[in-house]
Amino acid sequence: MKLEILEQLGLSAREVSIYLALLKMGTASIRDIAAESGINRGTTYETLKDLAGKGIVSYFPKGKRRVFCAEPPERLLELAEEKRQSLEQGIEEMKHTLIPQLNHLKPDFNPGNVRFYEGDSGIEFVLKDILNTIEQQDGKQYSVFSSKPIRQHLYRPFPNYTQQRIRKQINVRVIAIGEGGEDAELSQRKWIDAKGKIDASYIAIYPPKVAMISLASTNYPVAVVIDSTEIASTQQIVFDTLWSTL
Structure with missing residues (x-):
């Protein structure tokens, strides 16, 4: 039996x-x-009290002693459903109440608003951050x-990006510098016909x-993420203006 799942319900190995x-x-x-x-016996008694508090074990008097019995295994499923x-409910409250409140505690800008990542694992983190951030927006x-x-x-570390x-129903608009680039669902693409050498960006x-x-060098990816409403808004204006002219 795979009993590890019971520990995910908050039950200790004991x-x-x-x-x-x-x-x-x-x-x-x-x-x-x-x-x-x-x-x-001492540990058993304390553990039985904890299990009784979780509704997984019950007891009744028998003479001068208590005897215990286990609730049916279906009670474990009920416990999982409750959790x-x-x-x-906790996730929804975090999304709509706690996270906005915590974000209000942050200063407008500090060195932590600029983060550096490198290598495939770093790029994968940034790509996941894009999806996770946009998924929470209207x-x-x-x-x-x-x-x-x-x-x-770009997508070497995250090939199913x-x-x-698409599964998260996220739209993207792309201004491609240079030829190529594949069309995909929920994607719009326009091109800038750049001449000469084009740097990777x-x-x-x-x-x-x-x-x-x-x-x-040697095609090693590096990334900078700036968490700033003002900078993002300015970049969005530049993008929208260029988009409308292409």
Whole structure:
């Protein structure tokens, strides 16, 4: 049996052991449960109290002693459902209340508003940040400047990026510098016919952030993410103005 999932419900390994022992025994005293589980009586008693508080174990008097019995395994599923509902409610409250309140505590700008990432793992983090940030917004759209030399390297660490974007119903507008680039669902693309050598660069505008990705020597990717509403807004104006002229 894969019992690790029970620990995800908040049950300790000791609680799982005692619950399983009691489930096998039907009803039993603390002494018998301790003997079956191999856990000392004092710890068994405290653990049984915790399990009773979670509604997984019940007890009743028998003479001068208490005997315990395990609730049916379906109670574990009910516990999981309760935790799931509580977690979903907590996530919604974080999205709409707690996170905005915490963001108000941040200063308008500090050195932490500029972050540097490098290598494939760093670029993957930035790409995931784009999706996660836009997914929480009403418009679900971001804008991109992308040059031809970077395209073959950009999604190397995250090959299913476009599929993830489409699944999340996120739109993107791309101004491609140089030829090429593939059309995809929920994507609009326009081109700038640049002449001469084109450097590898990718700029994503996803307010309140702007990500700038380029290639160092030996095609090593590096990125800078600026978390600034003012900078993102200015970059968005530049993008929108250029978009309207193409």
